[in-house]
Amino acid sequence: QSVLTQPPSLSGAPGQRVTISCSGSSSNIGARFDVHWYQQLPGKAPKLIIFGSNNRPSGVPDRFSGSKSGTSASLAITGLQAEDEANYYCQSYDNSLGGHVVFGGGTKLTVL
Amino acid sequence: QVQLVQSGPEVKKPGSSMRVSCRASGYTFTNFDVAWVRQTPRHGLEWMGYISAHNGDTNYPQRLHGRVLMTIDTSTNTSYLNFWPLTSDDTGVYFCARSQSMVGATEFDLWGQGTLVTVS
Numbered sequence: 001q002s003v004l005t006q007p008p009s010l011s012g013a014p015g016q017r018v019t020i021s022c023s024g025s026s027s028n029i030g031a032r033f034d035v036h037w038y039q040q041l042p043g044k045a046p047k048l049i050i051f052g053s054n055n056r057p058s059g060v061p062d063r064f065s066g067s068k069s070g071t072s073a074s075l076a077i078t079g080l081q082a083e084d085e086a087n088y089y090c091q092s093y094d095n096s097l098g099g100h101v102v103f104g105g106g107t108k109l110t111v112l
Numbered sequence: 113q114v115q116l117v118q119s120g121p122e123v124k125k126p127g128s129s130m131r132v133s134c135r136a137s138g139y140t141f142t143n144f145d146v147a148w149v150r151q152t153p154r155h156g157l158e159w160m161g162y163i164s165a166h167n168g169d170t171n172y173p174q175r176l177h178g179r180v181l182m183t184i185d186t187s188t189n190t191s192y193l194n195f196w197p198l199t200s201d202d203t204g205v206y207f208c209a210r211s212q213s214m215v216g217a218t219e220f221d222l223w224g225q226g227t228l229v230t231v232s
Contacts, residue, residue, distance in 0.1 A: 002156055033216060033217035034216075034217040034219070035217070036217070036219040036220075038220075044225075045207055045223035045224065045225055045226050046157070046207070046220075046223055047223070048219055048220060048221050051219040051221070052219070057221060089156075089157055091157075091217075091219070091220075092217050093216050093217035097173070097174050097175070098173070098174045100159060100173040100174070101147070101159035101173075101217070102159070103149075103156060103157040103158070103159070105156050106156055106157070
């Protein structure tokens with residue numbers, strides 16, 4: 001059971017907009033810790049696509065955006081493309097149990 | 113080329129220990145910290161701790177205290193993860209990642225390719 005909750009799967013047609021949610025609590029996202037998002041292709045390492053809740057590293061298309069409100073965060077992908085089919089993970093920090101980095105359980109995005 | 117290159121796959125017996133290496137290149141190794149993250153079928157992505165490449169300070173999660181040891185060799189820009197005793201639940205892929213800090217919600221902007229450890 002992951003500390004951050006994500007929907008296990010999501011799908012969308014090419015060109016559509018999809019949103020992946022990441023639900024936390026008052027000891028992590030609600031405590032104003034940053035949220036980061038990673039994209040993981042099969043057999044590969046995770047790749048950072050959003051940091052500091054809504055910033056993109058160099059080279060990441062502006063079709064990807066992030067937001068945060070209260071105890072939740074979201075990753076939005078607009079103009080969905082076949083290459084976006086991957087697993088997506090959110091990450092933050094939790095100040096319970098001495099403090100530790102936490103991840104969401106991941107969302108498998110399928111492009112129809 | 114900025115990269116982290118990890119050691120190859122391992123097969124371990126239950127009760128034994130593992131050691132995975134992570135060699136950095138293309139950036140100033142001592143200006144960053146190294147995080148270790150594992151991915152297992154049961155628990156997904158799990159943070160295993162940090163080590164400072166600058167001074168060797170470590171930060172481990174409470175649940176792993178006594179089972180994990182991270183070390184640094186600045187002469188070869190290499191970080192090591194030692195973990196014991198192993199059970200079948202520890203089967204998974206172990207990643208090293210670059211981090212700007214060892215505190216708070218820091219992002220991991222560069223990852224190694226992963227090392228598959230099978231406990232059987």
